[in-house]
Amino acid sequence: MNHPTPCAQLRLDNQLCFALYSTSLMMTKVYKPLLQELNLTYPQYLAMLVLWEGDGITVGELSQRLLTDPGSVTPLLKRLEGEGLLTRTRSSVDERVVELRLTDKGRALQQQAQAVPSCVLKATEQSIGELTALTKELVTLRNSLQKAV
Template sequence: MTGIPDGDLMRLDHQVCFALHTTSRAFDALYRAELHGLGLTYPQYLVMLALWEADGPTVKRLGERLRLDSGTLSPLLKRLEAAGLVERRRSREDERSVSVHLTGQGAALRARAADVPNRILEATGLDVQELVALRETLRRVTTNLDAAR
C-alpha cells in the first residue's frame, strides 16, 4: 500500500475502518440531536425513510433494504408501532408474511423531517457533489467488501 508516510500499516490512524468508525459515530451523534425533536432514533429514522420511499414492504424486504436482521428490525418496528407511526399487517394469502405500513401520523412525520438531510449536509462541510461522490465511493467499497466475504 503506497501513500502511508511512515510505511506503518498497523497504525490506528492509517486504518480506513477506523476513519469510517469515527465518522459513523460523529454522524450518530449529530443525527441523535437532529432527530430528538421528531421522537426518532437514527435506526428508526432509517426505517421511516425506507417507508416514506415505498410504503408496505414485507418485514423481510425491509430488513434486506436496511441490511438489518430480524432480531434488530423487529424491536425497532415494535417501538415505531407503539409510537403510532407504523402498523404491521399479516398477509391473508401467507400468514408467514408481514408487511409494514405507515399510519397517518407516520406519513405526516415526513414533512417535519424534510429538512434533516439539508442540516446534515451543512454540518458535513461538503457540497452536494462531494457528498454524492463520497456516497458512491462508499457504495462501491461496500459492494467490494460483500464480494470479498
Template sequence: MTETTTTKTAMTETTMSETPSGMPALSDFLCFAAYSTGHAFNRIYKPLLDRLGVTYPQYLVLVQLWAEDGQTVGALGGRLFLESNTLTPLIKRLEAMGLVIRRRDPADERQVRVSLTEQGRALETQALAVPGCIFAATGLTLDEIQRLTRDLTVLRDRLMATAETAA
C-alpha cells in the same frame, strides 16, 4: 530494499505509518475512519431526530416506508442490511409510538408488512428539513458528497461480496 521483514503486510510495507510495535497506526485504518465517521454522523443526527422522537435506525425505516409503504420486514432488511433480529424489536417500538402498523400478509402469512399510520405519514413533513441540516454539517460540496457516497457504496458492496464468498 531487500529487507528481511517478511512478517509485514502489504499495507505496512509501503506507505502506511507504523508504530514501534509493527501494527499500523489507527489513523491509517480505513475501517476505523468509516466506523468513527458513522458515529460522528449519529451524533449530528441525534438532536435533529430527538425532535421527531425517533432514533437513527428508526428514521431509516421511516425513510424506506415514506418511499414505499407496506414493505415486508425482509424487504426493509434487504435495503438497510439488517436482519429480523434487529428490525423486529425496532419496528415494534415504532408501532408502540403509533407511527406504523404491523400486519401479516394474507397471501403469505410468514411475512409481516409494515404500514405507516396517519401520524407516521405526517412525520415526513417534519423530517424534510433533516437532510439539509446534515448537508450543511458536512461542509462538503454536493459533488464531493456524491463522490464520497459512491466510493463508500462501491466499497461496501465489495466487502459484502467478500463476506458472501467467505461464508
C-alpha cells in the same frame, strides 16, 4: 516503559476501518439532536426512510434494505408501531410474512423530517457534489465488502 514503534500499516490513523467507524460515530452524533425533535432514534429514522420511499413493504424487504436480519428490526418496528407511526399485519397470502404500512401520523412525520438532510449537509462542510461522489465511493466499497463476506 519503552513502547515499540508500530509499523505504518498498523497505525490506528492509517486504518480505513477506523476512519469509517469514527466517521459513523460522528455522523450519528450530528443526527441525534435532529432526530430527537422527531422522537426517533437513528435506526428508527433509517427504517422510516425506507418506508417513506415505498409504503406497504414486508419486514424482510425492510431488513434487506437496511442490510440487517429481520429479527433485529422487529423490536424497532414494535416501538414505531407503539408510537403510532406504522402498522404491522400478517399477510393474508402467507402468515409468516409481516407487512408494514405507514399510518397518517407516520406519513405526516416525513414533512417534519424534510429539514434533516440540509442540516446534516451544513454540518459536513461539503458540497452536495462532494457528498454525492463520496456516497458513490462508499456504496462501491460496501458492495465489494459484501461480496467478500
